[in-house]
Amino acid sequence: MKPLDLEADIVELAPVPATSHIAPPLRELAYRADAWTPQQTDRLRALFGADAALCDIALELGRGRGAISERIALLGLRRNSTRPWSELDDAELSRRYGEAPTATIASDLGRSCSAVYARARLLDLAESNPPIWTPWEDAQLVEGYRQGVPLRQIATLIGRPMGGLSSRAGYLGIVHANHPPDWSAAEAARALELAEAGHRYIRIVETLAAEGFPARSGRAFGLAIRKFGYGRGWGRSWTAEEDALLTQAYGAGTSLTPLREQLGRTAGSLRHRAEYLKLRGSHLNRNGWRLGPDWTEAEEQQLRQDYGRIPTRLLAQNLGRTKAAITSRANSLGLEHGYIRPFSDDENRALDIAFRTGVSIADLAAALDRKAMSLSKYACQHGYQFGRRPRRAVTLDALLAIE
Template sequence: MSALDLDADLVELAPAPSATAAVAALREMAFRADAWTPQETERLRRLFAADTALADIAADLGRGRAAIAERVTLLGLRRNSTRTWTELDDAELVRRYGDEPTAAIASDLGRSCSAVYARAGLLGLAESNPPQWTAWEDAQLIEGYRRGVPVRQIGTLIGRPFGGLSSRAATLGIVHANQPARWSPEETARALELAGAGHRYHAIMAIMASEGFPERTIRGFGPALRKLGYGRGWGRAWTPEEDALLTRAYAEGLSLTPLRTQLGRTAGSLRHRAEYLALRGSHANRNGFRQGPDWTEDDEKILREQYGRVLTRELAARLERTKAAVTTRANLLGLVHGYIRPFSDEEIRALDIAYRTGVSIADLAEALGRKPMSLSKYASNHGYAFGRRPRHAITLAALLASEALPDPAAA
């Protein structure tokens, strides 16, 4: 974890109090029975910091929930609540989502922006055109760029997409502390925008070169983007809403790309969480989000019978799969490759007979179903120096029957 990575529960980089309009000279005003006392305000701060539900705070202070929400907003309080969503929370989210900045909704509900995104996804809410940036969002963006905080983490903090941040930064005329050397702000903004859209590095480089930006090499391009925070996570705990979204994506065979954008998670984070939850897709690939055909019982039977007895590349061609797919499946089934399996007493006896009767190491390896190199190494380590010998095809049964030597295991 980098020293610049944000704390998982951080909800604000810099305070941004609302600007107050100019007012006339103060005058005496009548006493209001519902005025907030300093004691009530302090009590509200303590309960809010303890992650108490707004309805419970209202009951404790003897005020309405709307009054508590308004006071929390006026005080600029923020938190990353882990409480279960209530019907009132859902109703508020449905009413405001897509029309107001996610950061403003998150502040009023006392939750993080990523939690709001996750809940909106579960409720099937759609975003409209991006709302105007607020002063609080601008303050977090400016402070994050000044500190060199990874851009993806800033986006998750304030609830804006990856590309939107770089665009807003260009509008504000600010440059990230980790701006790559000899890169213009426009080049950085365009690279982050294309990366946020899911393009691979080579595709981004080709697109930008066609648009007139300098041609970059992959050796420098990837590290430059990663230094800005692309494809980076920092250990935020998964919420029940995020788990539910991921579970639904696997159950319905949906793309995981929107989840990476909305939740601020990397592909690796989604993959590891899916493994932890034992998720498998219900689409054509029943074993999850992966390429290649599913393994049938007949495929696994062939694999069990022939793995290690024939060359892996030949077995892969027979099964119409890649060599990596064969070895991965074999590992999952707990199969041990025949060329590295322990030598049995029968094989040790055959080795001794072959050495005495002039059988070549290559013929013995073929009879035992092993690699000549590994067999030669084993023979040398046990004092058998075969040297060069003429080749003669021989089977294991014929070799064992050629000389009646006592079984080493019986000695």
């Protein structure tokens, strides 16, 4: 079954189920001046759907902000708000973050869970132990598993890590619609945990086998875990908070992995957004998470000057790097090699002599300080078919002295 991608503006898969209880006998209620009228409720729905700020809604309806949040939660209204965060929003988030479920905070603030995560990181708010799951979160988890929605999208929708989804699903006794039939729930949960930690598929396969799970090939594992929708992107528009958080991460040189996990974004999505915001170069680790030293401005300047003008091998020696590092950095800077050292008259004469005297193309390449492959191509273009020949050491001067 193919994973079901959600639309970008979906904030709820299923309404929270009503709590079953025995209703007491009806009685006459006393009149309350602050009771909500149908007209006020309709107006609240319209303003909330138009992405109005909660304080503006409270002002228009003549009620307190807390009353508006309570009514919104009671009506089960949710949205992906794009409005800037106010001081009241930040204060409410700072007071409750880590104590109440992210989905509940998002509902009270009229925002998405990913927006709450992004703002919390910008405010440097610390997370505590995971709060108790709410009925609304359980409803989204059950419906998402039933529809086969990718796990990363479910995690982003309700504001929980993917590892938490697997644990809660096991507790509820539900199985994802795309769950491989030959996988146990424990194996799936462990595989997702290792994948979310950033391990390569082949390493995950080895770890699972060492822990007693069935031995699988890397290809079979990749196909199975992708059925869950792991690593799939979600076409949500970027919010101002997410852009600010990405800019902050690049400016401070911090790891981007938490952003992928909490914002529900793929590495490619973060990279493309960083390019759109022109953040490349402002990140302290702008060469990626490589083991070699970062490139200095002086080294890049020398690379721009010499790349394609001298052999890459010599350039790598001059910069104290490998040829692969030179090529990789040149590609990232958009440099074109185009290096074809013109053949001199002496080299053309040596080529003709070598062909006539049985010198191999490999020995001739060593004498001319050229690559054997490029020299062979050049020789073929000029009608010299060397073929297989015995090897012997020669020099350019020795070849030219034969004439």
